[in-house]
């Protein structure tokens with residue numbers, strides 16, 4: 001186990017009770033000596049990448065208020081809890097994609113009414129990046145709708161010029177260009193790219209129900225190329241693809257057991273697009289599942305930036321703030337996501353002001369806590385995580 005524990009003690013209630021049963025001194029002692037996965041996550045002062053799926057499931061399924069509060073505690077240990085990064089995403093090549101991602105407006109397989117375009121000019125992209133910077137964004141992301149970068153030499157040249165220009169503006173740069181090989185990843189690194197986005201979307205089990213034209217392992221391969229090139233990894237998921245809660249656990253397990261955690265974990269919720277297979281086929285995701293995913297991600301990947309991405313426009317301000325309290329610390333802001341609506345800069349800045357939040361600067365790194373500075377805070381705020389209070393048992 002790679003995480004360090006500040007206080008490896010499991011509490012089991014005032015009188016050694018577990019779910020209403022009196023424990024023998026031996027069982028009580030064993031429980032005290034073996035911290036639960038939840039407690040390990042709560043007390044960690046460094047990330048660990050050897051999570052078992054059952055451990056993540058235990059964390060994900062905690063009573064929600066306790067989970068969110070614990071996530072907020074960990075968040076405060078590793079990040080400035082008042083800083084939220086504003087990121088702007090630009091679609092630099094719309095539509096006409098050969099892939100069959102069943103949620104996507106840009107697949108050429110579905111009649112979504114979207115008109116395909118060519119790659120945007122470097123000048124227009126840098127003009128948009130300048131606007132985003134002036135409005136308060138510190139990360140500028142560029143997305144192109146295609147399967148991979150094969151045979152796209154001149155596009156890659158232009159994209160490298162975009163990355164260099166965004167970098168020169170002092171912004172973090174991120175691109176999402178489908179599958180990459182090692183050489184292409186190295187070229188983007190040489191151009192100064194901060195991060196590469198390639199979502200795994202969902203769990204390995206649910207994935208074939210959503211996409212058939214590229215495999216889960218192909219996605220992981222691209223992410224490995226990005227990591228090997230020394231580019232930061234941005235990979236996350238989409239909630240609301242008809243998956244079960246166990247698929248959220250599976251998604252979290254995939255990213256939290258990568259050789260290093262992704263520096264960026266975007267949490268999207270499905271925006272149903274008319275013409276795509278998932279339009280009307282799935283129920284909207286419930287907010288408690290979004291909050292659970294954010295909070296569990298914060299607990300198991302304490303140093304990652306968690307971004308509330310597509311679908312945020314359907315979330316009330318209060319729900320967004322709950323996500324910020326539970327560890328989310330970035331939003332996509334601007335005129336548009338790739339093809340869907342986006343909350344604007346002014347609206348977000350007004351929200352930040354109301355809640356005492358500030359826009360995060362570019363290139364901020366999480367802080368790895370030293371010593372026991374977090375211990376007092378934890379002991380003051382977190383209570384027993386094994387014994388259910390009696391009133392709660394009665395209510396169930």
Ligand code: SF4
Pocket residue numbers: 097098099100101104105106107144145146147178
């Ligand atoms: S999500 Fe990306 S790869 Fe999939 S269809 Fe849309 S643009 Fe193509």
